[in-house]
Amino acid sequence: MRPLTAAVVLLQLQLAQGIYWLGLGSPGVSERFNNTQLCRKLGVLTPDQQQLCRRNVELMESVVEAVEVTKASCQNTFRDMRWNCSSINAAPHFSPDLAKGTRESAFVFSLSAAVLSHSIARWCASGSLPSCSCAPAPAEQASADFRWGGCGDNVRYGLQMSSAFSDTPLNSRRSGTPAVRLMHLHNNAVGRQVVQDSVETKCKCHGVSGSCSVKTCWKSLLDMGQISAQLRSRYLSATRVVPRQVGSHRQLVPREMELRPVLDNELVYLVSSPDYCSYNAKQGSYGTTDRLCNKTASGSGSCGLMCCGRGYNTYTEQVEERCHCRYHWCCYVTCKKCQRTTERHVCK
Numbered sequence: 001m002r003p004l005t006a007a008v009v010l011l012q013l014q015l016a017q018g019i020y021w022l023g024l025g026s027p028g029v030s031e032r033f034n035n036t037q038l039c040r041k042l043g044v045l046t047p048d049q050q051q052l053c054r055r056n057v058e059l060m061e062s063v064v065e066a067v068e069v070t071k072a073s074c075q076n077t078f079r080d081m082r083w084n085c086s087s088i089n090a091a092p093h094f095s096p097d098l099a100k101g102t103r104e105s106a107f108v109f110s111l112s113a114a115v116l117s118h119s120i121a122r123w124c125a126s127g128s129l130p131s132c133s134c135a136p137a138p139a140e141q142a143s144a145d146f147r148w149g150g151c152g153d154n155v156r157y158g159l160q161m162s163s164a165f166s167d168t169p170l171n172s173r174r175s176g177t178p179a180v181r182l183m184h185l186h187n188n189a190v191g192r193q194v195v196q197d198s199v200e201t202k203c204k205c206h207g208v209s210g211s212c213s214v215k216t217c218w219k220s221l222l223d224m225g226q227i228s229a230q231l232r233s234r235y236l237s238a239t240r241v242v243p244r245q246v247g248s249h250r251q252l253v254p255r256e257m258e259l260r261p262v263l264d265n266e267l268v269y270l271v272s273s274p275d276y277c278s279y280n281a282k283q284g285s286y287g288t289t290d291r292l293c294n295k296t297a298s299g300s301g302s303c304g305l306m307c308c309g310r311g312y313n314t315y316t317e318q319v320e321e322r323c324h325c326r327y328h329w330c331c332y333v334t335c336k337k338c339q340r341t342t343e344r345h346v347c348k
Contacts, residue, residue, distance in 0.1 A: 016094040016105070017175040018166065018184045019112055020044045023092030025067035044092045048168040058130055059120065059161060066119040067091075070112045073228045077111075080301030082276040082288050082308070097284030101180050101270030107235040109184050110191030110267055113166045114227055117195045121158030121221060125151050132157040138219055146203060150218030155199060159192050179243035179270060182252050187267055194230050194265075198222040231267075238267040277308035288347045295345045307347035315344045 023044035039045065039053035039060075053060055074085035083104055087095045098105045124132035135152035142148050166188050170181045202220045207213035221227075241252040241262060252262050262268055274280060279287035293303035293312055303312045323338035 016092070016099040017046065017172070018169045018188075019094070019098070019109060020046070020092040020169065021049060021063065021165070022067050022070060022088065022108075022112060024064050025071065025091070046169040046172065048171070049165060052165060052168065056131065056161070062119045062123040062129065063116065063165065065123075066112070066116040069119060069224060070108075070115045073115065073224050074108060074111055076225070077228045077232050080294075080306075082306060083273070083285075084291075086286060087284060095284035096282065097273070097276075099284070101176075101183050102273045103235060103238050103267070103269040104273060106183070106187045106238055106267040106269045107231060109166075109187040110194075110231050110234070111228060112191070113162055113188040114191035114195045114231065115224060116166060117155070117158040117162035117192050118221055118224055118227065119158070120161050121153040121155045121195075124154035124157055135219060142217075146215035146217045148218065149216035150202075150204065152218040153199075153221045155196060155219075155221065159196060162192060163188075178250055179252065182243065182250070183241070183268055183270055186252065186262065190234065190265060190267055191231065194227055194234075195221065198227050198230070234265070234267045238269055239263075240272065241268045241270060275308065277310075291347045293345050293347055303345055303347070310348045312345045312347050315346065316341055317344060318342075 021044055024042070036054040036057050039050045039057065042050065042053070045053060071085075071088050071091075074088050078085045083097065085104075085108070087097055088108060096102075098108055120129070120132075121135075123129050125134050127133070132154050134150075135154045135156065137148040138152075167185055169175050170185050170188075175181055175184075198221055199219050200222060201217050203215045203217040205212035205215055239262065240255045242255045243250055244253045245251075246253070252268055254260060254262065274283045274285050276285045277288055279285060279289070288306050288308060289310075291306055293306040294301045295303045295312065295314075297303075299305065319340050319342050320337055321340060322335040325333055325335040327333050
């Protein structure tokens with residue numbers, strides 16, 4: 001296999017510029033943001049993002065938190081898939097699976113935009129950001145059963161700042177062709193829309209002896225695990241698109257369908273992905289050799305799907321766990337240690 005040329009590597013880096021900021025969680029750049037001078041030292045931020053950092057330095061710790069949550073959510077969401085998002089840990093030095101206009105990059109762009117919105121909204125509600133606070137009371141009328149109160153997640157502010165931070169790098173021509181920039185901007189917007197649609201009403205009861213004679217309610221976001229699962233569904237049904245001139249504007253349209261606008265809630269991609277069965281550095285595929293699989297499953301995570309027909313090896317191992325636990329008054333628990341034999345199935 002020929003090594004990638006410097007020109008190809010540079011192009012791939014440019015295509016992933018919109019998620020360079022995921023490198024903020026890397027060793028050496030996770031310092032505490034206590035002054036604006038640090039913003040200039042971070043090569044993973046574009047000039048516009050550095051300016052945003054200087055103006056909102058108090059926001060940056062929530063951005064760093066969003067980096068870690070994005071990486072963990074992506075890998076957890078795809079732990080049972082051939083592509084398991086492990087390459088996200090190399091940020092900002094992305095391999096081709098994330099440095100091209102693939103279905104996988106569509107998911108990571110949308111997820112990172114969603115997580116950033118979610119993180120900032122939650123930080124506002126926790127009182128950790130001086131630039132924002134709890135969400136205002138909902139416009140809808142309260143009823144005799146409840147009253148609005150509590151401290152709702154400030155989704156509006158989270159979406160606003162996420163959009164400013166995530167979309168800014170894509171305004172530069174250095175971040176790829178017009179089609180690539182349109183793709184990433186669209187997928188960023190899908191991620192934020194999923195967050196906006198994931199607001200639910202939570203309530204707390206007040207009353208004598210735990211009764212619920214009065215309820216105080218507020219608006220809160222779903223957990224990121226649920227939001228990430230929704231984006232995974234959109235990843236599985238993502239639409240391959242091509243750029244086309246529609247009137248005076250360049251737009252993305254579905255490649256294999258009749259001319260129609262791309263829907264606001266669908267992820268889009270430009271380049272088909274490999275099957276990720278075998279190692280191929282040029283395609284950003286790590287392969288599935290030595291991956292754990294489930295021999296009794298039939299879908300995601302199954303040995304049939306994960307191992308790509310190569311079969312699997314079975315290993316047995318002894319696992320030590322707590323057993324025969326007893327509660328003693330008052331107030332501790334004692335347990336014995338038991339050995340259990342378990343099977344592991346690993347792709348050939």
